[in-house]
Amino acid sequence: MILNFAHRGSLTEAPENTLPAMEMAIKHKAKAVELDVQLTKDNHLIVIHDQNLSAYTNQAKGLIKDYTLDAIKKIDIGSTFSTEYKGVTFATLDEILELIPQGVIINIEIKNSPTAYSGIEQLLVSCLQQHNRLENVLISSFDYSALEKVQKAAPNLKLGLLINRRIRKAWRFIRSSGLSISSIHPNARYTNRKLIEESHRLGYKVYPYTVNSLESYNHLLKLGVDGVFSNNPAIFSQHLAEIC
Ligand code: G3P
């Protein structure tokens, strides 16, 4: 089966990574969603892609790490997207986990750069344990040391390795990393047949990001990917291998 991820929820229809974006993805019958997690100043897991608030509003400035959860929850980011979403704020991971049905796979990406959040891995594992959400979750990061820490804290959690550059023989690099990963998430630009075949030979699923046109999607399916990350509901709500 092909598994497609609604990237940051349905980000073309609602502010990315928020509860409404996740609700839209579920409404489209997405079987999997992706989100990004960071830490507030007072160590709460908050679902946000950029580390700088300027990407979301001109009402607040600076970095997520310098805001408490209370302060972050006072920021209206919905209005920047559209008046329809006035009053929508960033969501905590707790809120998202309460919203998303157990049957929907959640890919949680730890956003650990440029700021590396000390202790985020253990807080994430504890949060998932509290929500009884160790199944149907996939943790990924461009920061491989964060994945190592997750692996130590919860060896049974599925891990996905994000790759944003062209790595020669990436599959060898992965094998030697010591990480017990279940999938690789390469930039779609660097995804080719060889990478897919060698990854499959080693037992890794391959989910490239971010694939928004049906043409690119169909091309990658023909190459053999196991799914993609997409902003396009016409793609992230499809789950059967219609070709190959
Ligand atoms: O996980 C795939 C994709 O989300 C990684 O890139 O920058 O959209 O978080 P980015």
Ligand code: CA
């Ligand atoms: Ca992401």
